Amino acid sequence: MRDVAKLAGVSHQTVSRVINEHPHVRAETRERVLAAMRSLNYRRNLAARTLATRESHTLGIIGFETTLFGPESMLYGIESAARAAGYLVSVATVRDLEHRPVLEAVDRLAQHDVDGIIAIAPKPSVLTALTHAPGGLACVAVGGAGGALEEPFPTVRVDNIAGARLATRHLLDLGHATVHHVGGPPDWPESQARVEGWRETLYAAGAVVPAVTAGWWDAAAGYEQGRRLAADPAVTAIFCANDRIALGVLRALHEAGRRVPEEVSVVGFDDMPDSGFFLPPLTTVHQDFAELGRRALALLLRHLGRPGAAPPEDVLVAPSLVARASTTAPRR
Amino acid sequence: MRDVAKLAGVSHQTVSRVINEHPHVRAETRERVLAAMRSLNYRRNLAARTLATRESHTLGIIGFETTLFGPESMLYGIESAARAAGYLVSVATVRDLEHRPVLEAVDRLAQHDVDGIIAIAPKPSVLTALTHAPGGLACVAVGGAGGALEEPFPTVRVDNIAGARLATRHLLDLGHATVHHVGGPPDWPESQARVEGWRETLYAAGAVVPAVTAGWWDAAAGYEQGRRLAADPAVTAIFCANDRIALGVLRALHEAGRRVPEEVSVVGFDDMPDSGFFLPPLTTVHQDFAELGRRALALLLRHLGRPGAAPPEDVLVAPSLVARASTTAPRR
């Protein structure tokens, strides 16, 4: 920078003004400085800038170290939005969603002077850990329960209740007497919300509400629960908490000789890239993860200015139903 | 830091020495400083440190902004290894793998003073762009072609040729006369290597080498190519370039009424988390992406010290075959 100033015949402060697009610089001077910068191939040093301004132009993301489809997709949405806004993103993943590891992740990000944190926070434990973030560090949670808690964090998430309603309604409208549900982990708010939307819809329709079975978010869990449901001839419609579970359920039904959708209809949740190629192509609830990422970033950026008490804003993104071949009217 | 020094009754320099575990500090002094640090809840400022040392303790990852399974899984492997080594990772994703966007990504990371870059580089264009990284910035490529090119980058990747051999050999050993192949994008080295391993194995066995069909890495492409293959009654064994393609092929075969594995055997590549729950469970080639990430990081760390001319080291990780229900001996 000193060299640029010397070459342009101005002070380093004027160079700084040019870089930061300060208004009170004569056009001719600016040109001279810009020319000098070009000819010296000058690049501002972010570390020095961070030291002086206490702004790193870097955002932290706390993610979950498992190959779950949703969280992963969101990372890309957030990163591309951050790039557009002039931020770089750093990731800190946690092995499990307990208090301790999350605290360490926050700590790591804080040490590196991130300006704000987006937590991909499917469980409340992550949020409570986040409250211990050093003061002035803006946080936004994406996914999880949202405003139901008393957490002081703005949240962005898909409306899981609405999504579950969509799925359940779809099956009831086809003429099924009731809908069974294979849930995700019972302590995840996302699971709970999907159960709630499903149960509420059945209740409103005066349908019997079967017991929920639960497990992990993967096909193995779906397969296990699916075998139980397949053995029950009364089951004609199953709503699965995500597409991977649905994949396991489909296999269980197939092995039991129950045809989908002729004998049993199946609906998933997520709309993973290839669920349209399951056997049969899966009817599912679509979530726009990229949009979720963008919204989370926008929210964070808005809160960056004012530290501390962020109003508990809560953004809901509406899911939509993608009807494919795994659902149809029940035989009579 | 000044406050810590004052409280401990030493100079700031001594505090710095304690932090950096400099040997020549009297034990008693060190204790006093540590106590002061604790009581003031002192945390070293990374930005200042970076400014002074030109080391940010941050690594950059250049990723591909698409939900491809492999690249995604690797991110987590790299991050957790980096964490263990005391590094934070920043990600810069690119929309497509062309020269320009990759250059911009490198630039963004360089501006933020990353110490090194790991490029998830399935195409050579990424590597050539990387050669324009500012001097002294260590780079490691993961995935892609590897040392076949004259690139000066150390590379870590799965041995795709060996994997393809494994798959093809498996099918031939079962008694199939030959094996058909549904490839990935023809301009990706990973596709090319899989084709090569497959072709070479067929050739060595004296089997007919059918034409390769190619498309994208997803189920839609597999479905499209699968329909063509399903129409040909001579086809009894298909090796797919990845599991998603295999999913599409399975569906195409199913729709055409050709049973798997009784009439046609299918093998995939990747061993995605749920491919054991396809219909039928997919025989596939397993890649350990987490291990790949760890190795990439280890390689990068090793090259961090000496800038510039890194010997073109090339690490190969061996894949393995996971035999499941989608393959069997052909009917006679």
Add this chain to the structure above:
DNA sequence: TTCGTGAGTGTTACCGTTCTCAACGTGCTC
């Protein structure tokens, strides 16, 4: 004319570390 105003620029301090070098014991050797 005098003075205030605001655009344009330079001076100096400061952000929180690490690095370089000098200084001060202390114990050992010759």
Add this chain to the structure above:
DNA sequence: GAGCACGTTGAGAACGGTAACACTCACGAA
């Protein structure tokens, strides 16, 4: 007892920017 190596410590200058403030003009109003 002087000289010397070495462990231990401190003072001051970087590192590369930004912030605060002072200064110089040109211009228009009083």
